[in-house]
Amino acid sequence: MPAAVPAGIFIAPRSGSGGCTDTMSLDFAKLDGLIPAVVQDEESGRVLMLGFMNDEAWRKTVETGNVTFFSRSRNKLWMKGESSGHVLKVKEIATDCDDDSLLIKVKSLGPGVCHAGYESCFYRRLEGDQWVESEGKTYDPNAVYGGSK
């Protein structure tokens, strides 16, 4: 019987023939084991958030197809949407010329990615020297999170 195919859209063997086991590797050294990952809505092109991944979060993201970060504040893996249901499904992954950041295009399963209730975490724009809210909320964060992220 063939091995089960993982739920993610990418097949990412950790070992195998051809010496290709580390081709997915990224440069985590510059930032003490973390790299920034930009999340962009695949359809609208809107940048939704930026999170950090360690190697484990990165592998989880690829293997499961669900964007998974390393939470710096909670010091643990954090699958986006694990409490809210607002999961980010991976559609495409790109890395940059230095292998030290990621761009992940997603389909967002919720009305917003921001724990404050907005579609995007980037909901404040600079006007003069002030940060100004530039859009309305897309959901009630208290109803979803009840005080936690």
Next chain:
Amino acid sequence: MPAAVPAGIFIAPRSGSGGCTDTMSLDFAKLDGLIPAVVQDEESGRVLMLGFMNDEAWRKTVETGNVTFFSRSRNKLWMKGESSGHVLKVKEIATDCDDDSLLIKVKSLGPGVCHAGYESCFYRRLEGDQWVESEGKTYDPNAVYGGSK
């Protein structure tokens, strides 16, 4: 005579009345004085690169209207395009809910932002477990940089 208006599109006084001098401030503490800044093409919506800013680079970016990073490898301020002429003109700046990352929409004055010759630094996509170049170069980096960034 009124003070000269800086070249940037934002007016960002460092001191003045109203106690608003620090409203532009961001949370640089989480990452040893740096925050990641995502650069997005204002017209196409393409994410072009990700760089890091310290407080000085951030202020320079706002005051001049030219995206300025802090180069971790060279340990100094780096106005994007200072050697190539491929300057990134600021069109809009947003910050995220935690004040610890930036999204900067720009007009890019060059054929590409990547020192390797591509429009975007994110020119490689994950296919299976391999990073694969997904587009051609838009300029000859040797002709522009001659071996340096």
